[in-house]
Amino acid sequence: MKVSVIGLGYVGLPLACAIAKSTTHNVVGFDKSESKISKIKNRICPIDDFQCEQDLKIVNLECSANPDIINNSDIYIICVPTPVLNDYTPDLSPIKNAVSTVSKYLQKGQNIVVESTINPGVCDEIVIPLLEELTNLKAGLDFDVAHCPERINPGDPNWNVYNIPRNIGSTSKEGTKMLAEFYREFVNNSINEMPNLKTTEATKIIENTFRDINIALVNELAKSFDVLGIDLLAVIKGAANKPFAFMPHYPSCGVGGHCIPVDPYYLIERAKQSGFDHKFLKLAREINNSMPEYTIDKLIDALNHIEKPIKNTPIGLLGMSYKANVGDLRESPSIKLKSFLEEKSANLFIYDPYFPELSNTNSIDELLEKCDAILLATDHKEFKLLSGELLNKKNVKVVIDGKNFLNKDDIECYNIIYKGIGH
Numbered sequence: 001m002k003v004s005v006i007g008l009g010y011v012g013l014p015l016a017c018a019i020a021k022s023t024t025h026n027v028v029g030f031d032k033s034e035s036k037i038s039k040i041k042n043r044i045c046p047i048d049d050f051q052c053e054q055d056l057k058i059v060n061l062e063c064s065a066n067p068d069i070i071n072n073s074d075i076y077i078i079c080v081p082t083p084v085l086n087d088y089t090p091d092l093s094p095i096k097n098a099v100s101t102v103s104k105y106l107q108k109g110q111n112i113v114v115e116s117t118i119n120p121g122v123c124d125e126i127v128i129p130l131l132e133e134l135t136n137l138k139a140g141l142d143f144d145v146a147h148c149p150e151r152i153n154p155g156d157p158n159w160n161v162y163n164i165p166r167n168i169g170s171t172s173k174e175g176t177k178m179l180a181e182f183y184r185e186f187v188n189n190s191i192n193e194m195p196n197l198k199t200t201e202a203t204k205i206i207e208n209t210f211r212d213i214n215i216a217l218v219n220e221l222a223k224s225f226d227v228l229g230i231d232l233l234a235v236i237k238g239a240a241n242k243p244f245a246f247m248p249h250y251p252s253c254g255v256g257g258h259c260i261p262v263d264p265y266y267l268i269e270r271a272k273q274s275g276f277d278h279k280f281l282k283l284a285r286e287i288n289n290s291m292p293e294y295t296i297d298k299l300i301d302a303l304n305h306i307e308k309p310i311k312n313t314p315i316g317l318l319g320m321s322y323k324a325n326v327g328d329l330r331e332s333p334s335i336k337l338k339s340f341l342e343e344k345s346a347n348l349f350i351y352d353p354y355f356p357e358l359s360n361t362n363s364i365d366e367l368l369e370k371c372d373a374i375l376l377a378t379d380h381k382e383f384k385l386l387s388g389e390l391l392n393k394k395n396v397k398v399v400i401d402g403k404n405f406l407n408k409d410d411i412e413c414y415n416i417i418y419k420g421i422g423h
């Protein structure tokens with residue numbers, strides 16, 4: 001078959017490579033970014049994905065920034081972003097643009113799979129009506145639409161597109177079966193056939209909503225235990241040795257990324273349109289969104305102890321990425337931390353090894369030389385060297401550890417004020 005992948009980001013590119021490597025299908029890729037296409041053409045992987053970097057060196061993958069390349073495909077797989085707007089409402093424009101691109105080429109007997117994370121109803125209420133309107137074809141009769149939500153975990157050395165189980169649902173049982181068989185050609189784990197599109201869309205949304213509310217639980221506990229004088233990390237460590245019915249999550253300066261802080265809003269918004277108010281999900285989002293400000297409050301409190309105002313005090317922000325050891329800014333708490341610090345006129349120094357262009361110092365050492373206080377916002381491995389000895393040598397007086405990543409006891413031995421989040 002001819003298979004085309006629309007969107008060659010951290011989801012689409014590993015997928016295109018996996019199909020090209022594991023099957024005899026003719027795989028092509030379309031992405032509107034010329035620069036991304038030219039990198040891929042030169043077998044340079046534009047994303048942080050070890051497996052994909054290896055695959056790209058060997059696979060036969062034709063790609064282009066011209067959508068004509070997807071013409072006459074048997075399967076079109078849509079892997080474009082599904083972000084939120086500034087008011088946290090879903091932004092389905094990338095999906096709608098991708099669907100209208102596919103509709104220019106879609107013919108009878110061909111199929112579409114949406115891998116992007118979408119809320120229950122997007123396929124039935126938006127994707128299919130748009131395709132039928134633009135092609136005058138009938139879904140379920142002339143073509144099938146399936147949803148197989150992506151489960152890529154950026155930077156994960158163990159789980160990748162080849163071994164993560166998948167769920168798939170479509171407009172018909174036959175369609176689901178046929179496309180499940182297609183995924184079984186390159187995924188060596190279970191491909192679960194779901195009863196319909198909405199159930200499949202809901203599955204991915206609740207996977208990530210589950211994570212968001214559990215993080216909100218420990219973030220609220222961090223605020224409460226900070227005033228109760230209880231070390232939440234020790235408590236979680238204790239609870240986590242329960243061999244069943246407990247799953248540890250950890251407090252931090254905020255919840256970032258393209259999935260966890262975004263997906264719940266897709267469900268909240270769609271349920272609201274049908275008259276249901278997701279009070280719990282909204283509260284969890286509110287708690288997680290409050291963590292950057294909570295972190296800044298801890299910094300101000302600590303600076304008071306050394307009688308320094310935040311204004312004009314040299315403060316080092318370590319880490320801009322939302323996740324350790326990758327360079328990804330999406331919904332990163334560091335963006336809010338930076339604006340809070342700027343609003344309060346801190347003399348701000350920034351260092352993130354993955355974002356030299358956002359850093360105004362060239363090394364951890366240079367930042368430490370200049371700062372009285374540091375705020376660690378990302379647990380990059382490079383920051384593990386921040387020992388009490390080094391901080392003391394550089395005359396750092398305050399450490400706010402937004403990821404509870406550093407050694408509290410070691411740092412406090414040097415009479416440096418250490419404040420973690422719930423720790």
Ligand code: SAJ
Nearest residue numbers: 150151152153154215249250252254255256257259260322
């Ligand atoms: N975070 C916490 N406390 C936690 C876990 C995460 O504050 O206990 C924060 C992180 O610092 C980060 C954000 O939440 O800012 C998201 O972290 P994440 O580990 O969930 O990373 P993501 O955004 O890459 O999430 C992906 C998701 N994968 C897919 O959607 C396919 C998510 O479902 C996975 O659970 C997650 O990877 C993972 O397990 O690493």
